[in-house]
Amino acid sequence: MSLNHFLENAMSEWMRVKGADSDVIFSSRVRIARNLAHIPFPMLSTASQSEEVIHLIEEALTKDDIPEILENAELIQMADLTDLQKRVLVEKHLISPHLAEESTSGAVLFSQDESVSIMVNEEDHIRIQCLFPGFQLEKAWKLASQIDDWLEKHVSFAFDEQCGYLTSCPTNVGTGIRASVMIHLPALALTQQLNRFIPAITQVGLAVRGIYGEGSEALGNLYQVSNQVTLGQSEEEIINKLQGVVRQMIDHEKQARERLLGMSPIQLEDRVTRSFGILAHARIIDSKEAMKRLSDVRLGIDLDLLTGVPSSVMNELMVLIQPGFLQQYAGEKLGAEERDIRRAELIRERLGMERD
C-alpha cells in the first residue's frame, strides 16, 4: 500500500522510538558550526566563493579516510530542489529553515540513515548535525566531533586562540556547538508545573521553547531544551550540564505521570482514550488539535493505558501531518481545509494499520 511505502521513505532514524528514556526524550541533536578560513561568511561571500566552499567539501568527500557513515554521501544543491522538497526536509528536521529559505548557494549531504546532515553555506560555511532517537547527547556529540576531525584534515577552519571557532553569529562563537533534546512533557503541562520549571532552566544558561507552534505555545507538549552559551566552556561541560538538567526534567515528568495515574486514573484514562477515539475517527482535523490528541495518546501508551498502538505513532505522525509532508503524499498543492481532511485520513490510516 502506498502509505506503507511512503512511511518507509519518510521515516528518519530519529523518529523511531529507541534509545534511553525514549518515553520522555524523543530525540537528541548536536550541531556544530564551522567556517573555512580566508573565505567570507556566506552572508557576504560572492557566488564564486560559495562555489569554492562547496568544491572544497566535495573534494574532502572523495578522500579515503572518509568516516564510514558518510560513505557514498552526495552533496545536494538547494537550487535543485523544489520548495516542497525543501519543506519536507525542514519538517524532518534534516535541514534548517534558513538553508531552505534564505541560502542562495546552499547544499546539504545526508548519511544513509539520515542521522548525520552536513549543511553547506547556511549561516556558516559548514554545519554538522547529528540527530539520534532518545536521550543520546553524548553519542551525537562524539559523532559530530569525529566528522569535524575528519573534515579538519582536509580544509582549514577559521579558528582563533581567544575566541575559538569563528562563526557568523556571535552567539555561536567558541565551540560553535548547539546541543538540544526534544522532550515530551504532558504530565508537567497537565499539572501546570512548567511555569515553575522554565524560568529556572533559563537561569542556568539553557533555553526552552516549544518545537511546534509559535511564541509560548508548545503544540503536543513538545519542547526543545538547548544550551545557549558556546564560549568559555568545553563541549563536554556544555553537554554534561544540559544532560544534568534534562535528567532532572525527565525525573519530574515521570513523577508527575505516576502522581496523575495515582490520583485520577479514570480521568486520565478517559482523556487518553477520548483522544484516541477522535484520532481514529475524525474526518477533519487541524494540526493544533492533532498534536494535542497525539500527545494524549502517547502519554497513554507510555503509561500502559492504551495497548496495541506502537509508541512511535506520535513520533512519526507529528512529522507526517505537517503541511509539506501532506502535500508530498498527496502529490499536489493543498489548501488549509484540504490539508485538514488529508491529515485526518492519514492519521486514521496509520492507526488502522496497527489494528489489522
Added chain:
Amino acid sequence: MSLLCPECGKRPATLHYTKIVNGEKTEAHLCEVCAQEKGEYMPGFDNGFSFHNLLSGLLNFDMVSSESPNIAQQKTMPRCATCGLTYNQFSKIGRFGCSDCFETFRDRLDPLLRRIHGSTAHQGKIPERTKGELKIRRDLEKLREQLARSVESEEFEEAAQLRDQIRSLQEQLSE
C-alpha cells in the same frame, strides 16, 4: 510607490524628518544607509524602526546608537579590510562578515561576548593543526608566570631551570 532616497537614488527613502536650523525649516528624505553615512542622527530617532535594529536590540548589544554617535565617530568607525563590514553594520545586523572581523573589532568584542556567554575565552576543542603550536604557547605563558614568581621569591636555581625550559620552547616555536 515609495520615494527614492535622493542621496543614492537606489534605496527607498524610509526616514522623513524636518530639520529646523536657526529658524529655517528644511525637509529631508533619506534611506537608512545614507542617513547613517551622513551622520544624520537624532536621539530616539533610530529606535525600533527597522528589523535589524530590532534584532540587535534583542541581542542587546546595540552599543552604537546608545552612545549617540556624531559624524566624526562615524568616520573613525573600524571597517574590516577583508569583507568591508563596519562595526556599525555589525552591531545592526548582529553577524560578522568574515573571520577577519574578529581581529578588526577585537577591542570591542569582549563586553559583547561577556554579555552573551559570560566569558571571553574559548575553552573547548582546538583544531589538530593549531593544537601543537597553541599548547607550546600556553605552556610558555605558564612558565613565564612561574619564572616571575621564582625570581620574586629569590629561588634562583629554579628560575634558571625555568629560563632554560622557556628558551627551548621558544626555539620549537620559531622552527
